[in-house]
Amino acid sequence: MPKIVLYGVDPSPPVRACLMTLRALNVEFEYKVLNLQGGEHMQPEFLKKNPLHTVPVLEDDGKVLTDSHVICTYLIQKYGGQKDKALYPADLYERAIVDQKLYFDCGVLFTKLRAVTIHIFNATGPSKVPQDKIEAITEAYDFLEKFLQTNEYITGKNVTVADICCIATVTSLAFHPLDSSKYPKTTAWIKKMQQLPFYSPNEKGATELITFINAHLKQFS
Ligand SMILES: N[C@@H](CCC(=O)N[C@@H](CS)C(=O)NCC(=O)O)C(=O)O
Structure with missing residues (x-):
């Protein structure tokens, strides 16, 4: 079995998408938690792996991959069993919809x-988040509700890697709560995702991030 290393931090939604994918595939890996506040991602050794200085970064037998979407689809194609392959369907059109x-x-x-967190995790120090950046999240909820009108999951009747990546981000937007009466489909989708066996690695990091963002919003209110 090749050695898989994931570099990341729990509060990061893209990192959590990778953690859920690894859990879904039941793949063994080493998780290297970086100290972002201490600037570990800006050190030459990490910048060599990812000049964009973002997490997640994956190493598979020494080969480096960046961007959670790329990492998740790679992992599914390389390590997914027959059943897991449905997370990133082989049919070209179905796959294109997942990519979309x-x-x-x-x-x-x-x-x-x-657009919100840039005011919180800013090298020059935290600042007030403009209200319009928070309000803009409503548009994203509107889009999701439309996608889910006739679909149980984001791309259709089956769960795919698109659901995994989107749920990691959507649960990180909870500081701007969804009105379940206005967004019944999205609310039901979130609940369904939270019950899936691979969901648990998302819980702690999403809670940490939301707690942090809420504290920041309160401080600057
Ligand atoms: N599109 C990238 C986004 C990665 C990203 O922006 N990660 C953030 C944490 S959520 C990060 O590492 N920020 C540190 C930095 O930009 O220096 C992905 O999906 O992996």
């Missing part, structure tokens, strides 16, 4: 979260 929602996570959901 992975890009949605990266380009829409995570971008909206980052």
